[in-house]
Amino acid sequence: MKPTDNISPYVIKRLPRYYRYLGELLEEGRVKISSNELSQKMRITASQIRQDLNCFGGFGQQGYGYNVEILRKEISDIIGIEKNNKVIILGAGSMGQAICDNISFEKRGCTLAGIFDKDPLLHGKIIAGHQIMSDEHLPQFCREEQPKIAVLCVPLESARGVCDILIKLGIKSFWNFSHFDINHHFDNVNVENVHLGDSLLTLVYKVNVPRETDIII
């Protein structure tokens, strides 16, 4: 199945959640699921689920529901999980280390290829099986390894300079923990922002203005 053009970013945001829930169902040994049951798990309407999947060509069979394994494989292909993108981490402070400890890149179509930090005290230290390298090695490393994704864990004040270097070295995709608005300063880049400050404020709003049912986007 090929994604049609102009998929809404909200649909894109939901794809990983479909993939995750279908993986859980598969582990439970489930063969099929109705759009109603999937709808309860996803906390969106069954009609929205049908609309979402129709963006990619539609999969369900009227009266049968969805085959869990097939749908999961289709979504995996749509996301591109089998492509095996090489990833580098910029910044080996506590956030870079927490990401290494808590994220399995391999399960998500990625391979961690290298970790860089400008602090000489960190060079040579090993995280997740990789020796932390100096930023000075970036040009040669990128020429040889051709990483596609950079995880940006540097402080806000260094972020712009680091992005500038990486983009010149051919990296176009950023998993951004730095609170720097990459899209405001660079064109033609793919950015996924993890803005922890904004996330905490969203929760503070929910505490302040409680809703009957918490809605997940």
Add this chain to the structure above:
Amino acid sequence: MKPTDNISPYVIKRLPRYYRYLGELLEEGRVKISSNELSQKMRITASQIRQDLNCFGGFGQQGYGYNVEILRKEISDIIGIEKNNKVIILGAGSMGQAICDNISFEKRGCTLAGIFDKDPLLHGKIIAGHQIMSDEHLPQFCREEQPKIAVLCVPLESARGVCDILIKLGIKSFWNFSHFDINHHFDNVNVENVHLGDSLLTLVYKVNVPRETDIII
């Protein structure tokens, strides 16, 4: 201004971004901003901005735009930044530590009140000015300090048990880094999920299916 009922979760997600951008404008000494300029910064249409702010009663003045300081103060009040919610962190591993290092709770209407971990080797160690405490102290601590928000940095397999204890102790709001679907198992809770795995998969999709313009939700 009071939020009207049934505010869309997408509007709620945008509030922290409005607040942040207006803060940046204020630091630059800006007094007012047109909805067009704010729209370029937010990467949504000017009409969407007017709609968003109308959910909270509307602020702008036709032909003038928005007063930066007043709008920021209104949004701060809507989010509830001045309420000063007490926060506890559960799990002092690398993710708990990265949050302490990278997030200013005070700037976001929160006070870090305590950090807990079940690992005795961590007890007494100091992070962000707080001695890590044993989970056994939770009941007494919650009775005395009445924290409102728990930051969940425990492994997936412990998350359900920890939530059960916290909810019984009166905590209803969770900043959830655990990959455990709290809303699926507990009612009447406010949850803000930081699902790093889903976030990485969203980026992998963008790498796989590049768009002309990256859209920020």
